[in-house]
Amino acid sequence: MDKTLTSQELIAELRDGMVIGIGGWGARRKPMSLVREICRSSVRDLTIVTYGGPDVGMLCAAGKVAHLVFGFVSLDVIPLDPHFRRAREAGLSSVELDEGMLQWGLYAAGLRLPFLPTRAGLATDVQRHNPQISTITSPYPDGEVLLAMPAVELDVAIVHVNEADAAGNCQVLGPDPYFDDRFCMAAKRRYVSCERIVPTEQLSDSGPLQTMLLHRGLVDGVVESRFGAHPTSCAPEYGIDVAHLNEYAAAVEPDAWAAYGERYLSGSDADYLAAVGGEDHLERVPATTF
Amino acid sequence: MDDMPPTLAETCIVACAESWRGDGEILASAIGVIPRIAAGVARMTFAPDLLVTDGEATLVATPVPVGERETAPVAESWMPFRRVFDTLWSGRRHVLMGAAQVDRYGSTNIASVGGTPQHPTRQLLGMRGAPGNTISHACSFWIPSHRERVFVERVDVVSGAGYDPAMWDAGVNRSFHEVRRIVTNMAVLDFLTPQRTMRVRSLHPGVTLEQVQANTGFPLDVAEDLTVTRLPTDEELVLIRELLDPTGRRNAEVRDA
Numbered sequence A: 001m002d003k004t005l006t007s008q009e010l011i012a013e014l015r016d017g018m019v020i021g022i023g024g025w026g027a028r029r030k031p032m033s034l035v036r037e038i039c040r041s042s043v044r045d046l047t048i049v050t051y052g053g054p055d056v057g058m059l060c061a062a063g064k065v066a067h068l069v070f071g072f073v074s075l076d077v078i079p080l081d082p083h084f085r086r087a088r089e090a091g092l093s094s095v096e097l098d099e100g101m102l103q104w105g106l107y108a109a110g111l112r113l114p115f116l117p118t119r120a121g122l123a124t125d126v127q128r129h130n131p132q133i134s135t136i137t138s139p140y141p142d143g144e145v146l147l148a149m150p151a152v153e154l155d156v157a158i159v160h161v162n163e164a165d166a167a168g169n170c171q172v173l174g175p176d177p178y179f180d181d182r183f184c185m186a187a188k189r190r191y192v193s194c195e196r197i198v199p200t201e202q203l204s205d206s207g208p209l210q211t212m213l214l215h216r217g218l219v220d221g222v223v224e225s226r227f228g229a230h231p232t233s234c235a236p237e238y239g240i241d242v243a244h245l246n247e248y249a250a251a252v253e254p255d256a257w258a259a260y261g262e263r264y265l266s267g268s269d270a271d272y273l274a275a276v277g278g279e280d281h282l283e284r285v286p287a288t289t290f
Numbered sequence B: 001m002d003d004m005p006p007t008l009a010e011t012c013i014v015a016c017a018e019s020w021r022g023d024g025e026i027l028a029s030a031i032g033v034i035p036r037i038a039a040g041v042a043r044m045t046f047a048p049d050l051l052v053t054d055g056e057a058t059l060v061a062t063p064v065p066v067g068e069r070e071t072a073p074v075a076e077s078w079m080p081f082r083r084v085f086d087t088l089w090s091g092r093r094h095v096l097m098g099a100a101q102v103d104r105y106g107s108t109n110i111a112s113v114g115g116t117p118q119h120p121t122r123q124l125l126g127m128r129g130a131p132g133n134t135i136s137h138a139c140s141f142w143i144p145s146h147r148e149r150v151f152v153e154r155v156d157v158v159s160g161a162g163y164d165p166a167m168w169d170a171g172v173n174r175s176f177h178e179v180r181r182i183v184t185n186m187a188v189l190d191f192l193t194p195q196r197t198m199r200v201r202s203l204h205p206g207v208t209l210e211q212v213q214a215n216t217g218f219p220l221d222v223a224e225d226l227t228v229t230r231l232p233t234d235e236e237l238v239l240i241r242e243l244l245d246p247t248g249r250r251n252a253e254v255r256d257a
Helices: A007-011 A032-040 A056-061 A082-089 A099-110 A125-129 A181-183 A201-208 A242-251 A254-263 A269-275 A278-283 B008-020 B033-044 B080-089 B131-136 B209-214 B234-244
Strands: A019-022 A046-052 A067-074 A093-096 A115-118 A135-137 A145-150 A156-164 A188-196 A221-224 B025-029 B058-060 B075-078 B093-097 B138-143 B178-184 B189-190 B199-203 B221-228
Touching: A007 A032, A007 A221, A032 A156, A032 A188, A032 A269, A046 A056, A046 A099, A056 A067, A056 A082, A056 A242, A067 A082, A067 A099, A067 A242, A099 A115, A099 A145, A099 A181, A099 A278, A099 B199, A145 B093, A156 A201, A181 A188, A242 A254, A254 A269, A269 A278, A278 B178, B008 B033, B008 B093, B008 B138, B008 B178, B008 B234, B025 B033, B025 B080, B033 B093, B033 B138, B033 B234, B080 B093, B080 B131, B199 B209
Parallel strands: A019 A046, A019 A156, A046 A067, A067 A093, A156 A188, A188 A221, B025 B093, B093 B138, B138 B178, B199 B221
Antiparallel strands: A115 A145, A135 A145, B058 B075, B178 B189, B189 B199
16 A cells, blocks of 8 residues: 655645644654644644654744643753743643653553553642643552543654655664654554655665564555654764754744744745755764764 | 862762662663763762663663763663653662752752743743652752752742652652752752751862851751762772763863852
């Protein structure tokens, strides 16, 4: 089955008010070409669920976010995304979770469970600030009171991977799968952008079976997007583009953001890649050292 | 260079490293420059069983220096974030991290300051992993600037659980919770009092108890056997200066007075 589509065709599947989960972690392996396409689209009032990086800040700056479910929003090389900070300090509706709670909520949704128990969040303001999150008492002799992390159900998940075949089998060649499979399991519709669409038999040449993070049963659409994670990293192919993130992070005031948008978001993604220095430059962005 | 006396940063690094003494074969997670160097010191001297990462998903056979490195480290295993979560919920971890605010009971805040939960005056990092960390395993904190704005009577947001009894509902399991130690640029503090309130355990060389109290927004307990924080050994100084932080990034975080 051929599930390939263009990013425009993918965005046409989105609706106002959807709950969208975004894979990756901070400034690492984010589906940024899809995020930019959302910024260019008319879709609005989204609920975004993610371990956030510039995806969150950019969508906030573009006015696309009605509600945010997050554990953090960080650019890694810059501790806090200033666009996200500005949105939060202006009162953006949000639910702030512990990182592990978010994983648990996605996992519960993927397993079709109403909740999963955990201690994370108890005895902190995660619990007090979120009265919609209840506790449950163990039915066993220990009688322990645990936090019942509710399922975080997604309408759509978008993730970025190194390689995929046209049917949606996905391969992650970097050192960390993050929680991309959890996001896909938690979502009704799952879309992947990838550095390369390859013949199925090439997946085995690129890496061992364990690198094949998502099988086609968890993927509804595949978009080929070389450098699609830029300015975030896509190990082992390219690192975080620190210079670009600094430029992005400096464009907080309305005039500066408008100029950033004019330069980087007004055209196609091919225009974007040219504007950020072209393939020759992008191939030389060094691996990030943490 | 190794004849130079220890700097304050180096004394702080060793005080941070001491957090992990006796922890055995668990994951030592270190957030920030000085904690990272400290984990390396502990691993390479008195706590050789500790597991340490490259700051990403690799457990490394030898601790890596902070900043750029010329050779790829030798991997001894794999520690992606999902394994970090499993490891921390299982308790086999001790994290040393920062905090924007700390109160008398060791409740900590890295999330936001001021305003309301929906509308903070100043957004900080968010909860990150602090709630799960603090209720699951030992946590220690590194505070590079000991002052009243950090050591507050009441934190604006409790992202890391402390010993404040008002925060612990009946039936919640407290047995895995431990705020082990707080290291600042002035002193080492712990919570080994009957009420589990903050206590000065040692003063860095040249610092007085009065100075520490004057920079703390609540009354401090004091250890009966209050001591002076130990200085780095020659071996520790060599590790810090030549191997773990050859470019001196530690000096950007804390300087001699």
